[in-house]
Amino acid sequence: MKQKLYFLPESEIPTQWYNIQADMKIKPQPMLDPVTRKPVTVEDLSRIFSVECSKQELNTTDAWIDIPEEVREYYAYYRPSPLVRAYGLEKALDTPARIYFKNESVSPIGSHKLNSALPQAYYCKQEGVTNVTTETGAGQWGAALSYASRLFGLECAVYQVKISYQQKPYRRNIMQVFGAQVTPSPSMSTRAGKDILTAFPNHQGSLGTAISEAVELARMTPGCKYTLGSTMSHVSLHQTIIGLEAEKQMALAEDYPDVVIACFGGGSNFSGIAFPFMRHTLLEGKKTRYIAAEPSACPKLTQGEFTYDFGDEAGYTPLIPMFSLGHNFKPANIHAGGLRYHGAGAIVSQLMKDGIMEAADVKQLETFDAGLLFAKAEGIIPAPESCHAIAVAIREANRCKENGQAETILFNLSGHGLVDMAAYDQYLSGNLVNCD
Ligand SMILES: *Cc1c(COP(=O)(O)O)cnc(C)c1O
Numbered sequence: 421m422k423q424k425l426y427f428l429p430e431s432e433i434p435t436q437w438y439n440i441q442a443d444m445k446i447k448p449q450p451m452l453d454p455v456t457r458k459p460v461t462v463e464d465l466s467r468i469f470s471v472e473c474s475k476q477e478l479n480t481t482d483a484w485i486d487i488p489e490e491v492r493e494y495y496a497y498y499r500p501s502p503l504v505r506a507y508g509l510e511k512a513l514d515t516p517a518r519i520y521f522k523n524e525s526v527s528p529i530g531s532h533k534l535n536s537a538l539p540q541a542y543y544c545k546q547e548g549v550t551n552v553t554t555e556t557g558a559g560q561w562g563a564a565l566s567y568a569s570r571l572f573g574l575e576c577a578v579y580q581v582k583i584s585y586q587q588k589p590y591r592r593n594i595m596q597v598f599g600a601q602v603t604p605s606p607s608m609s610t611r612a613g614k615d616i617l618t619a620f621p622n623h624q625g626s627l628g629t630a631i632s633e634a635v636e637l638a639r640m641t642p643g644c645k646y647t648l649g650s651t652m653s654h655v656s657l658h659q660t661i662i663g664l665e666a667e668k669q670m671a672l673a674e675d676y677p678d679v680v681i682a683c684f685g686g687g688s689n690f691s692g693i694a695f696p697f698m699r700h701t702l703l704e705g706k707k708t709r710y711i712a713a714e715p716s717a718c719p720k721l722t723q724g725e726f727t728y729d730f731g732d733e734a735g736y737t738p739l740i741p742m743f744s745l746g747h748n749f750k751p752a753n754i755h756a757g758g759l760r761y762h763g764a765g766a767i768v769s770q771l772m773k774d775g776i777m778e779a780a781d782v783k784q785l786e787t788f789d790a791g792l793l794f795a796k797a798e799g800i801i802p803a804p805e806s807c808h809a810i811a812v813a814i815r816e817a818n819r820c821k822e823n824g825q826a827e828t829i830l831f832n833l834s835g836h837g838l839v840d841m842a843a844y845d846q847y848l849s850g851n852l853v854n855c856d
Pocket residue numbers: 531532533560561649650651683684685686687688689690758759803805806834835836
């Protein structure tokens with residue numbers, strides 16, 4: 421029988437994350453304090469983030485960072501995640517390419533987000549914090565943080581983008597099951613929310629707005645820290661567990677990727693699967709392509725500008741050197757809520773600028789065409805975000821077919837779509853549009 425799944429034992433859960441900043445010849449430019457224009461310090465960042473995450477954020481020298489044992493123990497609830505050879509998809513496409521995917525949908529909350537929620541909650545607990553707060557779009561990050569907060573005994577308050585709060589009640593319910601308090605954003609509970617609602621009474625919310633509200637709550641509340649599900653360098657660091665496992669699993673399959681693909685919101689699952697392989701490109705000149713798949717409706721890497729911009733709508737965050745569509749950008753209401761963010765992380769932005777990675781944009785209908793093809797071939801219904809990675813993997817597999825090349829394609833399945841069936845319902849009834 422042909423081997424379909426590549427498993428690792430629990431003992432092979434990595435003991436360290438990989439910090440690509442240490443190996444980058446051209447480091448990301450520093451984040452700046454918007455008032456003084458000086459690089460932010462650990463002290464600045466730790467006013468809103470845990471001290472340990474603030475240190476990790478600015479660490480450009482240590483390539484390997486220890487994973488706390490308690491975090492590894494919770495990783496073992498769902499990790500190592502399987503690497504899957506997509507024979508079904510290969511057959512459906514009639515391609516000579518070998519396609520593999522890393523299945524992050526097996527986490528208890530259904531996406532990769534828990535990989536960073538666990539350490540972020542753990543460090544807060546260690547540092548005596550009692551409450552955490554955050555923003556969430558489709559609800560994946562909010563769900564992950566709610567569950568991680570439950571495990572480490574923290575109170576959790578989530579600002580959910582209003583349109584998602586209304587359209588995705590089940591993810592809101594998941595957060596509530598784990599005991600989180602969920603508020604639709606913009607709300608009247610913060611200065612930032614009030615200002616936005618006064619200017620735009622029908623504002624449907626965006627990740628940028630919800631971040632402003634959560635940051636404000638963390639600043640105003642003693643014992644409360646802010647956490648972020650993407651974009652920041654420490655989040656990308658935590659997600660490298662994906663690629664570190666995948667590297668070992670590809671070795672079990674006696675294969676190595678020519679192309680690595682992931683969907684792109686702020687860049688955390690992309691960084692997670694790509695950076696451990698990219699290490700060999702940076703250090704040994706290994707020729708691998710890395711492709712970020714973003715929505716045409718929110719095309720920061722393919723259409724945005726490399727600039728210093730805020731991470732949020734109200735301008736509470738430091739200035740971040742990144743590809744951005746502008747912090748007031750209001751993306752169309754595509755179903756891939758996790759990809760509706762105006763900017764990209766500082767590390768990926770630098771790698772993009774230096775030509776070490778590429779980006780491709782995909783329209784909504786193509787993503788769902790890809791998602792359905794994948795579901796029929798492999799039996800897993802992908803999250804609308806993940807459909808972007810699948811669409812680009814299919815483009816690459818079709819290119820291999822045209823050129824008769826048997827390349828190896830690896831993509832990250834960032835999550836399943838079982839809580840996104842309203843989106844599939846729209847697609848199946850012919851009511852889905854491209855939005856751009
Ligand atoms: C949040 C999310 C994304 C996008 O975030 P990144 O930080 O870019 O990875 C992608 N897929 C799923 C399933 C998500 O929940």
